[in-house]
Amino acid sequence: MSDAHLIQGRLVRRIFTVTGLLSLVLALAVVIGLATGPSGIDLGPVWDLLTGNAQADGLQIAIIERIRLPRVLMALFCGAVLSLGGLVFQALLGNPLAEPYILGISGGAATGAIIGILAGLARVPGVSLTAFAGSMATLFLVLYLARGDSRAGRDAMLLSGVMVNAFCSAVIMFLISISDENKLHDIMFWLMGDLSSADMPQVGMVAILVLPCFAIIFLLSHKMNLMLMGREMARSMGVSIRQTTLILLIATSFMVSAMVCQSGLMGFVGLVVPHILRQIFGSDHRVLVPATIVGGGAFMVICDLLARWVPREGEIPVGVITAIVGAPLFILLLKRRA
Amino acid sequence: MKDLPHQKPYLAVTGLSSGYGDHEVLTDISLAIDRGSFFIIAGPNGTGKTTLLKCLAGLTHPQKGSVTLDGSPLNSFNQRALARRIAFLPQSVETAFSLTVREVVLMGRAPHLGMLGFHKEKDLALAEEAMSFTDVLPLADRTLDALSGGEKQRVLISRAVCQQPEFILLDEPTSALDLAHQVRVMDLMERLKHERGMGVVMVSHDLNLAAMYADTLCLIHQGKVAALGTPSDVLEKKRLEAVYGCRLFVEKSPVAGTVHITPVPARFTTS
Numbered sequence: 123m124s125d126a127h128l129i130q131g132r133l134v135r136r137i138f139t140v141t142g143l144l145s146l147v148l149a150l151a152v153v154i155g156l157a158t159g160p161s162g163i164d165l166g167p168v169w170d171l172l173t174g175n176a177q178a179d180g181l182q183i184a185i186i187e188r189i190r191l192p193r194v195l196m197a198l199f200c201g202a203v204l205s206l207g208g209l210v211f212q213a214l215l216g217n218p219l220a221e222p223y224i225l226g227i228s229g230g231a232a233t234g235a236i237i238g239i240l241a242g243l244a245r246v247p248g249v250s251l252t253a254f255a256g257s258m259a260t261l262f263l264v265l266y267l268a269r270g271d272s273r274a275g276r277d278a279m280l281l282s283g284v285m286v287n288a289f290c291s292a293v294i295m296f297l298i299s300i301s302d303e304n305k306l307h308d309i310m311f312w313l314m315g316d317l318s319s320a321d322m323p324q325v326g327m328v329a330i331l332v333l334p335c336f337a338i339i340f341l342l343s344h345k346m347n348l349m350l351m352g353r354e355m356a357r358s359m360g361v362s363i364r365q366t367t368l369i370l371l372i373a374t375s376f377m378v379s380a381m382v383c384q385s386g387l388m389g390f391v392g393l394v395v396p397h398i399l400r401q402i403f404g405s406d407h408r409v410l411v412p413a414t415i416v417g418g419g420a421f422m423v424i425c426d427l428l429a430r431w432v433p434r435e436g437e438i439p440v441g442v443i444t445a446i447v448g449a450p451l452f453i454l455l456l457k458r459r460a
Numbered sequence: 461m462k463d464l465p466h467q468k469p470y471l472a473v474t475g476l477s478s479g480y481g482d483h484e485v486l487t488d489i490s491l492a493i494d495r496g497s498f499f500i501i502a503g504p505n506g507t508g509k510t511t512l513l514k515c516l517a518g519l520t521h522p523q524k525g526s527v528t529l530d531g532s533p534l535n536s537f538n539q540r541a542l543a544r545r546i547a548f549l550p551q552s553v554e555t556a557f558s559l560t561v562r563e564v565v566l567m568g569r570a571p572h573l574g575m576l577g578f579h580k581e582k583d584l585a586l587a588e589e590a591m592s593f594t595d596v597l598p599l600a601d602r603t604l605d606a607l608s609g610g611e612k613q614r615v616l617i618s619r620a621v622c623q624q625p626e627f628i629l630l631d632e633p634t635s636a637l638d639l640a641h642q643v644r645v646m647d648l649m650e651r652l653k654h655e656r657g658m659g660v661v662m663v664s665h666d667l668n669l670a671a672m673y674a675d676t677l678c679l680i681h682q683g684k685v686a687a688l689g690t691p692s693d694v695l696e697k698k699r700l701e702a703v704y705g706c707r708l709f710v711e712k713s714p715v716a717g718t719v720h721i722t723p724v725p726a727r728f729t730t731s
Binding site: 133134212213216217218341342343344345347348350351352354355357358359360361362400404405406408 | 514517519538539540541542543544546547548549550553554555556557558559560563564567568570571575576577578579623
């Protein structure tokens with residue numbers, strides 16, 4: 123019992139230590155992200171901006187503030203939202219293969235976006251609104267299909283999501299097959315995820331929509347721990363499963379939809395980041411939720427700066443980088459642990 | 461039994477019917493379980509023992525009749541209030557991600573703590589105490605998936621003890637354990653009853669263990685109470701043969717003086 127005090131402090135301290143550590147990584151990633159341009163990494167202007175140097179190069183500052191900053195922030199939110207989405211769905215469905223799109227959000231959003239693009243709407247707000255409408259429609263469809271028999275609820279939801287996604291990908295293929303050449307490029311860009319068109323109002327919009335969801339999910343993080351023991355056991359420890367599941371499901375799907383309709387589909391982040399962090403920090407969601415938000419954000423900012431920095435000309439789609447970096451990293455951790 | 465004046469908290473079932481959809485699993489069950497007693501539910505497979513246990517835990521709602529704790533129906537409690545009084549251990553627990561023993565045992569404090577489950581010194585002391593009670597303290601920092609069946613069961617019991625309930629409900633906790641672990645788990649239950657005054661309710665297939673440990677034995681057959689009373693009253697050869705549909709050899713155990721039952725293999729029954 124002598125070390126009881128130590129252990130008690132340990133949880134709160136661990137939350138702050140882990141989050142603080144990852145915040146440092148994130149801050150570093152953001153600074154490098156702001157400094158990275160087509161001509162390489164130049165920390166000078168970022169330093170000028172941070173210190174408020176009056177003699178700074180106005181054009182450089184403007185580029186950082188108007189182009190790079192919104193892009194870096196968008197990448198940050200994108201990584202945070204998708205990683206947290208994956209974490210929640212993995213806990214909620216008790217399935218390590220779950221990712222934020224598993225309930226059909228990606229299919230719904232993509233179908234909505236493509237319809238928007240084909241209708242000739244602008245990227246913002248037109249296409250993002252149709253994408254959002256699409257993903258919300260699939261969420262309600264899945265909730266409707268999976269309601270009723272609570273014993274089968276979890277699997278029913280998973281299967282409904284997979285089916286909705288399969289149906290949507292058929293619709294997407296059909297829509298692509300009848301699309302004009304010039305619209306195909308827009309569609310492919312949307313499907314691969316694209317952060318290059320971000321601006322500050324968009325980032326502000328995303329922030330307003332997703333930050334409350336982060337808070338809600340953190341408040342339910344201990345219930346997510348209890349749910350790891352199975353639904354019945356969680357109920358017998360005082361969790362109202364139906365209510366908790368519904369709140370988590372809606373908050374998560376809402377923030378993922380709000381994010382994806384701005385950024386397009388970013389693959390893989392949501393699956394791999396929660397696993398990497400769980401391998402390192404354990405399964406306590408009170409630690410993992412903040413860690414995933416900050417760590418997922420950092421991961422995406424780094425991937426995005428690699429996407430801009432690696433090729434001599436143009437850029438690699440960031441979704442390609444997330445998988446190329448994430449998959450080996452995950453396998454490495456898995457091997458080392460075993 | 462029903463009409464006894466109860467001063468102590470107790471679980472009572474009156475006219476309970478329950479099932480899934482149109483299929484009725486339990487029909488018109490009535491019984492009462494005192495705090496500080498060891499109550500075992502036995503019966504053939506698929507006769508509704510687990511459903512009865514879940515009704516007692518408030519996890520399944522009765523279609524007819526009621527389950528009450530101290531006279532109030534279980535569904536009048538909110539989930540957390542009920543969890544402070546009744547702990548439940550399902551037949552098997554599979555976790556998708558690995559948790560440490562200490563994390564699992566501390567979860568038992570959840571119904572006593574705030575939303576985020578931040579524990580105080582007292583809760584840690586209770587967890588340590590619960591772990592040493594079931595003898596899993598040396599395993600505290602191991603992960604659950606690295607334990608043997610017997611160790612895992614003791615960890616889960618430790619979690620239930622940490623919950624400080626009035627009743628602990630267990631679904632076949634000994635069915636996957638070796639002989640030593642079976643007795644160990646049953647002894648733990650007996651100590652919970654004697655030392656902490658908990659009511660222990662257990663679904664079990666092992667009639668011989670039930671005969672040695674139970675204060676009250678409830679034999680369920682085809683969704684109805686076939687017999688209810690002390691083990692020596694309930695475990696009657698004729699009744700058991702009718703309920704289980706097989707030949708049995710019944711003798712007196714030299715250890716506890718209780719009934720000992722041996723199922724008779726088919727090759728010895730044709731005489």
